[in-house]
Amino acid sequence: MNARVMARTGRSRARRAANGSAAEGAARAGLTARGVIYLLVGILALQIGFGTGSRQADRGGALAELSDKPFGAMLLWALGVGLVGMALWRLSEALFGATGKDGHTAKKRLPAAARCVFYAFVAYSVLAFAAGTGGGGSSDRQSRDVTARVLEMPAGRWLVGAAGVAVVVAGVVIGVQALRRSYHKKLKLGALSPRTRRLVDVCGVGGGAARGLVFAAAGAFAVRAAVDYEADKAKGLDDTLRSFAETPLGPWLLICVAAGLMLFGGFSFALARWRRV
Template identity: 60%
Template sequence: MDTASMTVRGRGQARRAADSTAMAVAARAGFAARGLIYLLVGVIALRIAWGGDGGGRQADRGGALGELADKPFGAALLWAVGAALAGMALWRLSEAVVGGAGPDGTKPSKRAAAAARCVFYAFVSFSVLAYAAGDKGSGSGSSDRRTHDVTAAVLTWPAGPWLVGAAGAAVVITGLWIAVRAARKTFRRHLRTGAMSPRARQVTDVLGVAGGTARGAVFAVAGVFALVAAVQHRPGKAKGMDDTLRAFRDLPAGPWLLALIALGLAAFGVFSWCNARWREV
């Protein structure tokens, strides 16, 4: 191989290494931003658990953004979160195109899941950035209102109740899948456990199990409400994240149960920060 070819090859390798580093930074920033949002949702839900109104905030992404906006340097924080979530979307896109880390990262199912997550994080990033730019009805909109509006619209379609019911069943299954995977600690497959101390692995396990179980429970219950809305043909029965969390408070021992779920969501936020540090990307 001549010198020119070696130079071109070396430049190509350097460029790929730089691209890989950039994607790693984008992914880690995205996990950090996700963790901040879940931590704030958990804090708001904890306020609601003990008879408060959450400080006037919804226990959902919109409420979390409102909390950030009221903090010192809130506008800068919102822009940073939106940009970080855009980085997460780009990383998921790269996984969909070239495959993710791990031996099964190039499987079609993994690529399809990465593509779906790319679309989700792109939407969330856009809504956060729009809110930061002054569109207060964008990122801070109530998840309950959006859920009601979408459900009401779909129920007017000829096969609307079946579609809402199918979506509700899918959300229930997704919630159970999230909870089971958390309980089985499958998240370990994506972490650089060799780089973690025994104490860090133990703490991350606790956060991952508690956070994933709580998150899965919220998904599953929200799916049940969608199923009820489909069966009764009443869009008001479908609930977003805030109303779903408040529904826990109305059960026997409800404040304690909601407090447990709230702490779990906050734990998932901190677990996301652990991913920002030790995730294989």
């Protein structure tokens, strides 16, 4: 009897170890894929800021840019698979809890479920683009189309406005957490040399602040679309980034934000290497 119990216990531990290894691999592949997308979007936005860009600074533009590279098709499939890994990792967090003392609470599981849905959609769009069946559409057009459909619904204006406010709040939270370096709790800091830690902090703070600013600006445009009852006032990632060049600071603000998105790409690579999973 004891032998059977010990055998079952051993098998259970082996399954948990295997599941943990699978989740870790999926997480690191997904974070790497996210880093590639942010890095490419940042490069495209930087080109727009300097007046040399011809592609949209969004996911569609990033995929098109990647497809033009040597072995582009292979890279696209690898990117899509990595994002599938990200979605599966977030799904495991939603179902079984995340790392940390409060990882099993609803406060952690619900955001993980939302991220799972988001990355599943992103992975599908990337794989569809790789397969040549779509997925590389303009984020601006998609944003306007979705906003227009929601505005036609009962209480649609309130739904769009609430979603916009939620995105603004998310952007502020992202920026504040980056400035406070809250990501330190997720990193294996002991594995970082002082120089590497400083570099990670530059990427984490600068990249997180830029990402939060982009989220907040996109949410503000959604709120404006709801207030004015005009779907065209909503902006996708490309139009949101271009709007920074229309401020009194001109293209330089766009250039700074673009550099920040590139830093966030680098920060995602750092997370893929040193994040606790």
